[in-house]
Amino acid sequence: MARPVKVLILQFASIGDVVLTSPVVRCLKQQLPNADVHFCTKRDYQPIIAHNPHIAERHYLDGSLVALIRQLRAQQFDYVIDLQNTFVTDLIKTALGTRSYSVEKQSLRQWLYVRWKVNALPDHHIVDRYLATVQPLGIEDDGRGLDYFIPYKDDIETNWLPATHQNDFVAYAIGGRHMTRRLPVLRMIELCLKINYPIVLLGDKDDRKAGEEIVQALGSKQIYNACGHFNLNQSASLLQQARLVFSHDTGLMHIAAAFRKKIYSIWGSTTPQFGFYPYKTAHVRLETSGLGCRPCSSTGTDNCPMKHFNCMNSLPFDFDIKELRTKKKNF
Template sequence: MAAPVKILLLRFSSIGDVVLTSPVVRCLKQQVPGAEVHYCTKREYQPIVEYNPYIDKRYYLEGSLYSLIRQLRAEHYDYVVDLQNGFVATLIKSMLGVRTYSLGKPSLRTWLYLNWKINTLPTQHIVDRYLETVEPLGVENDEEGLDYFIPYKDQVEVDWLPVTHRHDYVAFVMGGRHMTKRLPLARMIELCRKINHPVVLLGDKEDRVTADAIALELGNQLIFNACGLFNLNQSASLLQRARVVFSHDTGLMQVAAALKKKVYSIWGSSTPQLGEFPYKTPYVLLEKSGLACRPCSKTGFGNCPMKHFRCMNELPFDFEVKELRQKKKNFE
């Protein structure tokens, strides 16, 4: 039997990024003989890692950082895998004093792309860069994609939904932390009208007013406003039940990819070239190409820096949801 090898993985933000580290967790556990994998993240992301069977122990950043470091030092790790490479992660690594493997950040290339629109970024997904970080440990990409584990207690029952949405619906992740990553209200209404199928709107409590306006315009037969009604894992359960998923560039888009749903991925101020498009799942990119001002930000802004917001206002809805068309034909 192989001697135990203790490995600590660090990633402190955000929902999507923590989900995107799941292949590294799985591959470390399955491919490193005797691996005991620990994961350290912020407490708010506990639902993402709590039920992952490839994680042996979890630590959460809340309150005193130095208290957390004392706990981590007591574990006597063999290796630290840093997929954050920020100030907190660097401090933890320096205090633990063990061999580390850290994600390299193409900061200059990203800056050139965002500010001068000169794209010299590698044509690879961030997940593949994460996995390159642990190649020295003998880890290879198993090509199985992302993981997301939903506990039984968070599975949404069919009868929790309106009758119109109990057996077939499209999920639309309409939320997003920053305005420039979201369609304006009028365009969300246009999108839901274009889909022309029962839609479950997903977002947080702050998105509920906007979602109510969509439901008021299109009617409850078409729209179910689930914003703020469900926790993260329950929202994942709703994604799992959906026929297809429409999503802005946000954390639940990565959750949908982990659940192997087909994703219609909506891009505004950011672009797929930044490396976080849906991973190992069918997807369709919805974006306004050819804009000299795009991308303007990786994380998004509160307002369009150019004031016109053409990336979202002029984004074409020229898609066809073949999965819905096929169902309608079968029904007929």
């Protein structure tokens, strides 16, 4: 029997970035003859890849890069696919001494867009750039979008939710890695009033306080604050069951895209032009156009550099939620 072709994928950046690599994982496994696909990421992102059937083995950075490199060397990979292309991944590739392919970075173009508002970025989603990285191996986009695999133990039963939310709800992912990628709480409340439907708020324990403020303003009949109550895969299960998803520019938005949910994506200091908008799913982009200060960052910041935060404070909520038009519920 022929020896497996061992391929290592590197991606340490974020929840969303790891989710966005899933088409590369699938296409490598299904299109590269006799491929064993290994994945290397941070331990925090283990739930995202733990149940992906296309991955043969998983490797985690637990603190010691030297120990990780030693572990990876023992595998004797045939190819390394670097989907992050940073100093750390360069160190790993150099240490392994294996033929590697790295995603094309757009650092200069991103800088021009942020610093001088000159948008020379290609009109491509980041997934397209990920897939272009493996084209030299004969891998083509299969057009099937993102994958996300939820283990049975993390499937949320409807009776785990309040009675008001068991039959139908809208999910709203209120988190975001940086402040300038999240609506202020008062504007979140305004958005929830606009939605006017049972809403499940999703996020981690750091988002729980904001969720409680929304519940206090609008009541538990409309709002269920699930932030911090469920793990990542359980939150994914709730996204899968939601009628619609509202989300800031965050990892849960990409998980929702994996389930082909209709997404209303909310943009502040960052913009969809960086290539991280919902992939291969219906979506509406909510953003404040015409601001000379936007984007102020490609990843978000912890404070508005201009102090006014107009990208979120002035974001219009004049859109029509057609999917709820005949199902409005007043609270």
